[in-house]
Amino acid sequence: MKLQLALDEMPLVDALRFADKVAEHVDIIEIGTPFVMDEGMRGVREFHRFFPDKEILADLKIMDGGYLEASYAYEAGAAYATILGVSDNLTIEGALKAARDYERKLVVDMICVEDLPSRIAKMEEIGVDILAVHTGADQQAAGREPIEDLKVMTENAKKAQIAVAGGINSKTIDKYVALKPEIIIVGSAIGHADDPVAEAKAIKDAML
Ligand SMILES: O=C([C@H](O)CO)[C@H](O)[C@H](O)COP(=O)(O)O
16 A cells, blocks of 8 residues: 655645655655646656655646646656546546556546446546545535545446545544555645654554
8 A cells, every 4th residue: 555645735845855854654756736737747857856766646637638648747757647537538548548658557536526436437448547536625625535435436446456535644544544545645634734754654654
């Protein structure tokens, strides 16, 4: 089980310093969507350069132009790029072709997918690598969390690896670990913690 640290809100230099502090507890470093919007692929390139031993994920949340946009992430050194599960199947197939051409992985973010079981089946038919259950920041603010969607995912996914994101922290980690996803994604709980190293360590320790 891998811990993915989502870096969403920091300027590049602050994010590099921050990641350096918590890196020993982290397996995948995510260049989050707001970060990518702010810095573009420079963020991906710099993290790949400074953290050659970590896998880098570019959270592009692709919605169109699957091959081209995923290629940007892989060219910059990302091991993973993300695409939205609500995208057209042709877009997902294009991004998956890019993943195969670059020998990297494609993560489908299932945020806002209404019929999870049927979309999971379609994504597995297309052959995507990883399916991510995700309760977004705005839904979190309305009191929602991803545990029920994760249960649906674990009951329905047959081949794809599973990731989960959405406000997970050291107090809630155990119930997510119990469902055995391959990747647990944590952003604000570590990024906003008084002691980010202790929070990252507590989360990673719960996964061991
Ligand atoms: O993907 C994310 C969100 O859409 C902002 O881009 C976050 O990186 C992801 O949800 C993890 O962050 P937390 O929910 O704060 O743990």
